[in-house]
Amino acid sequence: MFRITCPYCGPREPTEFTNGGEAHISRPQHPEQLSDAEWAEFVFMRSNTKGVFAERWCHSGGCRKWFNALRDTATDEILAVYRVGEDRPWTDRA
Amino acid sequence: MSAPVERTPLGHRDPIVVGDEARLAEHAPAGLLILRCEPEAAAEPFRLATGVDLPRAVGTTGIGDDLEALWLGPDEWVLITAAEPTRLRERLRAGLAEQHYQLVDVSDAYAGIEIGGRHARNLLAKLVTIDLHPRAFAAGTAVATMLAKSSIWLWLTAEDPVFRLFVRRSHADHVWCLLSDAGREWGLPPAIPIGRVPLQVP
Numbered sequence: 188m189f190r191i192t193c194p195y196c197g198p199r200e201p202t203e204f205t206n207g208g209e210a211h212i213s214r215p216q217h218p219e220q221l222s223d224a225e226w227a228e229f230v231f232m233r234s235n236t237k238g239v240f241a242e243r244w245c246h247s248g249g250c251r252k253w254f255n256a257l258r259d260t261a262t263d264e265i266l267a268v269y270r271v272g273e274d275r276p277w278t279d280r281a
Numbered sequence: 282m283s284a285p286v287e288r289t290p291l292g293h294r295d296p297i298v299v300g301d302e303a304r305l306a307e308h309a310p311a312g313l314l315i316l317r318c319e320p321e322a323a324a325e326p327f328r329l330a331t332g333v334d335l336p337r338a339v340g341t342t343g344i345g346d347d348l349e350a351l352w353l354g355p356d357e358w359v360l361i362t363a364a365e366p367t368r369l370r371e372r373l374r375a376g377l378a379e380q381h382y383q384l385v386d387v388s389d390a391y392a393g394i395e396i397g398g399r400h401a402r403n404l405l406a407k408l409v410t411i412d413l414h415p416r417a418f419a420a421g422t423a424v425a426t427m428l429a430k431s432s433i434w435l436w437l438t439a440e441d442p443v444f445r446l447f448v449r450r451s452h453a454d455h456v457w458c459l460l461s462d463a464g465r466e467w468g469l470p471p472a473i474p475i476g477r478v479p480l481q482v483p
């Protein structure tokens with residue numbers, strides 16, 4: 188069965204979680220100084236990875252905390268979960 | 282003008298008792314407070330104010346005299362009291378005055394349901410996905426999870442077993458009917474929701 192491990196609550200059903208898209212994208216410090224192209228880069232452009240991908244998840248049906256996960260987008264396997272503010276762990280796959 | 286009428290969220294539902302097989306009743310504690318704070322700093326002032334150790338891990342609870350604290354998240358708890366919560370609120374405000382915290386009275390926002398009887402675990406297992414086996418969910422365990430599509434807090438208060446479940450008030454009748462329907466193999470009656478829309482049990 189497919190399970191996601193919340194770093195605070197442990198393994199739970201995927202229906203308890205909400206996906207928040209790609210992780211580690213920082214909001215620009217001074218958006219008012221950006222060109223339209225630079226703003227579009229921040230808002231729309233994502234890496235569209237096939238393979239190990241760092242993304243945000245929220246345990247919306249449990250502790251309601253956001254955290255990050257490394258998921259293989261080709262197999263849906265979750266390789267690691269880590270708390271917001273922690274560094275992205277590296278696996279032997281990337 | 283007519284006088285205000287005090288109603289509990291499931292006041293229209295009579296308790297259901299099927300021998301010692303399964304039973305369902307509204308359980309409406311007088312006070313529910315949500316506390317959010319940094320536990321590193323606030324645990325000790327909280328203990329001094331209430332006599333209760335703030336639970337610090339998933340599934341855990343802190344039990345005191347007329348106060349139960351359930352862990353909801355790393356910085357969030359629900360505090361349950363059978364007494365009117367004003368005095369507890371004041372005590373916490375005084376005790377946590379030096380802390381960065383948030384305390385919200387949600388007493389009227391939630392409904393409580395007590396589920397008992399020897400089939401209570403099996404009945405709930407039809408509707409929640411967490412492991413309710415005694416080795417994984419012993420008396421004193423409480424979690425925030427989902428029941429069907431509703432967010433709930435589920436707490437096993439006694440090994441009998443006696444579960445207490447809290448859900449948003451507007452979901453109360455829906456969840457009551459799901460529970461009653463899930464218990465039909467042990468003699469619980471089919472329940473017709475307030476809106477008379479037939480149930481789709483997942």
Ligand SMILES: [Zn+2]
Pocket residue numbers: 193194195196197246249250251252
């Ligand atoms: Zn969680």
